[in-house]
Amino acid sequence: MLLVTGVSGALGSLVAERLAGREDVVLGTRAGRPGTRRLDFDAPETLPGAFAGVETLLLISAGYGEDDVVVARHGAAISAAEAAGVRHVVYTSLSGDGDHLTYALAHRWTERRLRRSTTLDWTILRNGLYAEFLTWIAAPDAEHRITGPLGEGRLAAVARADLADIAVSVATDPAAHRNRVYELVGERPLGGADLAAALGAAYVPGTLAEARAAIAASGAMPFQVPMLASTYSAIAHGFLDGTGVARNDLRALLGGREPLDALDVFVKAVREG
Numbered sequence: 001m002l003l004v005t006g007v008s009g010a011l012g013s014l015v016a017e018r019l020a021g022r023e024d025v026v027l028g029t030r031a032g033r034p035g036t037r038r039l040d041f042d043a044p045e046t047l048p049g050a051f052a053g054v055e056t057l058l059l060i061s062a063g064y065g066e067d068d069v070v071v072a073r074h075g076a077a078i079s080a081a082e083a084a085g086v087r088h089v090v091y092t093s094l095s096g097d098g099d100h101l102t103y104a105l106a107h108r109w110t111e112r113r114l115r116r117s118t119t120l121d122w123t124i125l126r127n128g129l130y131a132e133f134l135t136w137i138a139a140p141d142a143e144h145r146i147t148g149p150l151g152e153g154r155l156a157a158v159a160r161a162d163l164a165d166i167a168v169s170v171a172t173d174p175a176a177h178r179n180r181v182y183e184l185v186g187e188r189p190l191g192g193a194d195l196a197a198a199l200g201a202a203y204v205p206g207t208l209a210e211a212r213a214a215i216a217a218s219g220a221m222p223f224q225v226p227m228l229a230s231t232y233s234a235i236a237h238g239f240l241d242g243t244g245v246a247r248n249d250l251r252a253l254l255g256g257r258e259p260l261d262a263l264d265v266f267v268k269a270v271r272e273g
């Protein structure tokens with residue numbers, strides 16, 4: 001039996017849609033909706049029941065927070081999986097070129113925790129930043145200007161739907177992907193000028209200092225300020241344009257089909273608000 005965690009989230013819900021109707025799949029979420037198992041990594045007492053009878057766990061990385069919070073969540077999930085006799089954990093991580101992002105640490109800790117397990121097989125899906133995430137950092141303002149400090153940098157963004165398809169394909173055939181690390185980034189990196197042109201907007205990149213001040217003033221939580229600032233900086237300085245991963249496994253894991261166009265996904269996401 002396969003258990004998918006986090007099915008109320010954007011990625012988890014796409015995965016759940018694709019697995020609907022399968023009797024060998026159970027869905028887990030903090031909300032514990034009808035037809036799901038309640039599981040909350042912040043409440044480890046929910047995990048033994050949720051993981052009972054599970055052979056494969058698709059562990060969707062658990063949200064945002066300070067490193068100690070996210071590490072504790074993922075640590076609790078993996079320890080509970082070991083205790084429950086789970087055989088294989090598929091984990092949604094962060095692309096290998098993302099090490100300059102402040103949120104990389106919790107992903108790399110989780111990868112290391114899985115590698116050190118003496119009972120679990122694992123597969124690590126190193127997801128690139130979502131095309132949809134570009135709406136957080138490069139949506140046009142009221143004057144129809146994109147002012148995010150992307151500089152001349154570009155992001156190898158990838159559609160969430162492609163990552164959901166891959167997560168399903170790997171988690172439903174885990175033995176074929178035993179102890180493998182896959183890099184999953186977009187094939188066509190996008191810069192601020194590309195995003196603006198697609199929307200008929202202007203690209204007027206600000207500075208990192210301006211962005212940091214605006215994020216702090218927006219009511220963001222303290223950890224979110226360096227999180228977003230490090231994202232801008234990594235893109236602007238060329239670390240996330242797709243050239244930093246040794247091999248992009250996206251197309252191969254999509255079974256040869258074309259990846260979705262990240263620019264189309266971004267434009268649609270902006271228009272849908």
Ligand SMILES: NC(=O)c1ccc[n+]([C@@H]2O[C@H](COP(=O)([O-])OP(=O)(O)OC[C@H]3O[C@@H](n4cnc5c(N)ncnc54)[C@H](OP(=O)(O)O)[C@@H]3O)[C@@H](O)[C@H]2O)c1
Nearest residue numbers: 006007008009010011029030040041042061062063129130
């Ligand atoms: N590659 C990217 O661009 C990117 C961007 C943003 C985030 N991420 C990471 O990828 C994950 C999935 O992305 P998303 O777009 O689906 O994010 P999302 O819509 O914000 O969903 C957050 C996810 O975290 C789970 N979660 C939070 N706290 C949890 C806890 N205590 N116990 C168990 N699960 C918990 C939620 O599960 P429930 O169903 O229980 O709510 C949900 O699946 C995120 O959580 C984050 O780690 C990646």
